[in-house]
Amino acid sequence: MAYDCWLQCVRDCSGRFPVTDVIYRCPACGGLLEVQHDMAALSERSGEQWRALFDGRTRTNDWPYGSGVWGKKEWVLPLVDDEHIVSMYEGHTNLFWARRLGAEVGVEDLWVKLCGNSHTGSFKDLGMTVLVSVVNQMIASGSPVRALACASTGDTSAALAAYGAAAGIPTIVFLPKNKVSDAQLIQPIANGALVLALDTDFDGCMALVREVTKDKSLYLANSMNSLRIEGQKTVGIEIVQQFDWQVPDWIVIPVGNLGNISALGKGFLMMRELGLIDRLPKLVAAQAEQANPFYRSFQRGFEKLEPMHAGETIATAIQIGNPVSYEKAVQVMSRFEGCVEQASEDEIADASARADLTGMYACPHTGVALAALFKLINRGVVRPQDRVVVISTAHGLKFSTFKTAYHRDALSGIKASRQNPPVELAADAQAVRHTIQRFLDGQSQ
Numbered sequence: 119m120a121y122d123c124w125l126q127c128v129r130d131c132s133g134r135f136p137v138t139d140v141i142y143r144c145p146a147c148g149g150l151l152e153v154q155h156d157m158a159a160l161s162e163r164s165g166e167q168w169r170a171l172f173d174g175r176t177r178t179n180d181w182p183y184g185s186g187v188w189g190k191k192e193w194v195l196p197l198v199d200d201e202h203i204v205s206m207y208e209g210h211t212n213l214f215w216a217r218r219l220g221a222e223v224g225v226e227d228l229w230v231k232l233c234g235n236s237h238t239g240s241f242k243d244l245g246m247t248v249l250v251s252v253v254n255q256m257i258a259s260g261s262p263v264r265a266l267a268c269a270s271t272g273d274t275s276a277a278l279a280a281y282g283a284a285a286g287i288p289t290i291v292f293l294p295k296n297k298v299s300d301a302q303l304i305q306p307i308a309n310g311a312l313v314l315a316l317d318t319d320f321d322g323c324m325a326l327v328r329e330v331t332k333d334k335s336l337y338l339a340n341s342m343n344s345l346r347i348e349g350q351k352t353v354g355i356e357i358v359q360q361f362d363w364q365v366p367d368w369i370v371i372p373v374g375n376l377g378n379i380s381a382l383g384k385g386f387l388m389m390r391e392l393g394l395i396d397r398l399p400k401l402v403a404a405q406a407e408q409a410n411p412f413y414r415s416f417q418r419g420f421e422k423l424e425p426m427h428a429g430e431t432i433a434t435a436i437q438i439g440n441p442v443s444y445e446k447a448v449q450v451m452s453r454f455e456g457c458v459e460q461a462s463e464d465e466i467a468d469a470s471a472r473a474d475l476t477g478m479y480a481c482p483h484t485g486v487a488l489a490a491l492f493k494l495i496n497r498g499v500v501r502p503q504d505r506v507v508v509i510s511t512a513h514g515l516k517f518s519t520f521k522t523a524y525h526r527d528a529l530s531g532i533k534a535s536r537q538n539p540p541v542e543l544a545a546d547a548q549a550v551r552h553t554i555q556r557f558l559d560g561q562s563q
């Protein structure tokens with residue numbers, strides 16, 4: 119059975135648009151659009167039947183349903199033909215018990231969802247497979263789209279370039295010059311994208327790409343494009359599925375443009391409406407103090423968004439002062455318990471290093487989420503018996519420059535109190551024995 123879906127204004131204007139229209143905002147009011155599903159048709163299956171269907175497809179090689187995103191195709195984008203799907207088996211990322219870190223910080227049931235263990239090393243793959251598949255279908259049916267374009271803080275452009283290259287669709291990425299990591303810069307270069315390194319910040323790149331994509335043959339791939347949200351919403355479904363359909367008490371996620379939290383919330387609300395779960399987790403949106411417009415707005419009861427100039431932060435993927443998906447995110451936060459928390463540069467670096475010492479390799483954004491969690495634990499908001507999931511949004515290997523600088527104690531304004539630099543020694547057994555002894559003495563203290 120093919121379920122219906124369409125684009126509709128988040129502010130409840132009445133128009134409906136096909137998901138294959140090149141349209142990013144409501145023509146009546148300028149609000150963001152979102153994909154709506156035919157919930158009446160979807161609810162003809164029981165929650166139990168949906169759970170069984172999703173479980174049955176998990177990690178199979180039944181293309182494309184083995185993908186963590188397309189295994190939930192009926193809820194994601196049922197109108198794409200399987201033959202047009204561009205998938206690299208995204209999803210199914212590890213959800214692991216962070217036992218030692220949890221014990222250290224006083225929450226035994228602490229879990230980390232490693233969304234960075236993915237094709238291009240970040241959760242952005244979850245949404246990009248959906249967007250590129252739809253455009254692939256549009257082109258196959260004669261649409262004049264010539265290329266895909268996005269502004270990025272590094273991970274969106276990596277995902278877009280990879281999925282575009284897999285589909286054979288040209289990609290153009292707008293990056294703030296010197297504000298993404300070397301690993302993130304080389305990804306779209308390697309995948310053959312046109313890489314524009316622009317003399318501005320992310321918000322400046324976003325304004326430019328919106329201007330340029332007024333030409334409808336250049337398709338805008340930023341998360342204001344609601345197709346990406348549909349893929350990203352599977353992360354919450356996958357977490358619950360990995361807990362045998364049990365809902366955790368808390369989910370902590372680092373946010374910038376606010377697409378990810380909108381998507382996370384949407385997935386949970388859909389699961390509840392369709393009877394797969396009967397309660398919701400509390401959500402924590404975590405921001406860097408240097409780029410905290412959502413935190414500031416939360417402090418004033420989400421009265422309004424005051425766009426700001428985002429300051430320099432080691433959490434470069436969320437260095438965003440004017441988040442596009444603000445309205446969607448506020449709608450989500452109003453339907454969930456939880457809060458917005460922030461972390462200073464010192465706290466971010468320290469939380470990342472602390473997690474690494476328990477076996478992780480945390481990217482700085484994961485550090486933002488962890489630092490926010492540590493604060494909530496210290497304030498007694500998150501309690502010792504709570505089950506907590508921290509969403510790790512990117513792979514730490516994309517941010518090795520940051521880690522290298524940390525362990526050299528070369529990050530300006532940050533004190534590397536867990537610094538562990540290499541020991542340079544003469545090739546002499548006695549000196550080596552000495553050094554090992556000192557190391558082991560230090561460990562047992």
Ligand SMILES: *Cc1c(COP(=O)(O)O)cnc(C)c1O
Nearest residue numbers: 273374375376377378435511512
């Ligand atoms: C994109 C990104 C985020 C933030 O997601 P938004 O949808 O912009 O809020 C967080 N962490 C990493 C590593 C990212 O790439």
Ligand SMILES: [Zn+2]
Nearest residue numbers: 127131144147
């Ligand atoms: Zn509208």
